[in-house]
Amino acid sequence: MTDFFATNGFLIVSMTLAATLALSLYLPLMAGQLSLASPGFYALGGYIAAVLSDGKHFTWSGQTYPVPLVLLEMALAGLACAVLAVIVGVPALRLRGIYLALATIAFVEIVRVVSLNVEITGGAVGIFGIPQPYDDPSKLAYLWIAGPLLGLAMVFVARLERIRVGRAFTAIREDELAADAMGINPTGYKVLAFTLGAALAGMVGALSAHFINTWNARQGTFDASIGLLAFVLIGGSRSFLGPVLGAMILTALPEVLRQTADTGGLPAWLGQFMKDGRLIIYGVLLVLGTVFLPQGLITPALFQRRRPSPVRAKVEPPA
């Protein structure tokens, strides 16, 4: 068991971080806004942490970087991303549907291009040797921060779905015009949902910079946007458990395939395929998932079926 965790420490923390990042995409989705901006805020959060921990801003003694400083960086990254989200969100959220998605992809690209071309981010080389808060080669110790972050994010989103603000989000998702007519300011709440997601993505980025140890313009790109979207689509976009589960499964999948191929007992060609054809299998699962589980793995109906179904209303006349 210890072996398992030692071998898979990196994977387990990666899954946790991916799940938290998927929640950052789920937040604007709660208000019906398909924003793919999370990787941009994730990249920005990572740069903030990488720059702050370069030794010039904070000083510390001892071998390991102090955990409170990591938490401080996460808080600052979250705050900075929230401020940027308001600035970006107010004009961007005038767009709807696929146009918003495109605008947010453009935002991710802008962050990438800027980070490639300014000095503070280390240009194309990026920032290396980001200090480690834990002396643990397996990196499993990062779970001490990543685990509670995911837990808090899940509790937060779960609570949000049951309170006034979350109801406003849901109302906008269901029918923006009707929500407006019921006294809800759609723009305000769309920006709020977008900002909450951005802050969460920034915090994940700050922690990831330490975790990955190096940060460059390859973090948080358009590919990551699509990957995150896959987490949400496969997991299900109507319950916060969907993105969490989707992110965990899809992050673990390549590694599970690789390890299964290595266990032996499989025909050589199959083992080889599971290793080399990982991306093919990944792609096929995505296609199968969208065809057979269009709502994702987790749907609200999953929870409702356990209760006795309410008496069906009479046959509806055509509206």
Place this chain on the structure above:
Amino acid sequence: MSESAVPTAAAPTLLQAEGMTRRFGGLIAVNNVSFSVAPGEIFGLIGPNGAGKTTLFNLMTGLIPATSGRLRLRGADITRLPPHRIARLGIARTFQNIRLFSNLSALQNVMIARHSLTRTGVVAGALGLPAARREEAATRRRALELLDLVGLADRAAGQARNFAYGDQRRLEIARALALDPTVLLLDEPAAGMNPNEKAELSAFTRDLRDRFRLTIVLIEHHVPLVMGLCDRIAVLNFGQLIALGDPATVQSDPAVIEAYLGSD
């Protein structure tokens, strides 16, 4: 400027439309319509299909901006306000082509409309602070009361989309009432109701007005219902106001008869 908000003693005015106009390209959907509604009145808006009744409601609730003209609520100009501000000022509405939050429960539908009357923010709500819990409980209680009022309390947990057509209309009324409005705009409340339900609707509407001290403006096609229920009636035809007055006067107005039955 003599834009005094003091209404004349003879005819107090709650809601006043002044030359409201809406053009869609070359089509004038609502053309220079003026009327005023007194507090506590049940005001009917009738007219043939395409007369501009729903467009007028959309102008009054800010869903469509007016090309010109003004709408005043208690003397204050509310013409250019966004829908949610108008809703907060006390004008609530239902929709002709029902616009419930159809994937949500009846209870959630009504609770959503309590939004502007509650104030729990993200932090207090997520932490479940005592004040937030109290407000949540009060919101739920109020929503259940309103569902009870429209006879849907036993199906509060049911998904709105599964409700029968008439029940969806009632749910929309409960949702509108959750805004604690002073003016309620009902867009064809009797559409899709059977004769029994239509008969009940008159008494129900009057009861609503008395109980909530509402002023009600309603669009309705069912002429007997309108004639029996409304204090005054405005008739629209091709976007223009062609008659305005009490039911008997309007019913015998030659212009109205012509609009409904055609000339010659």
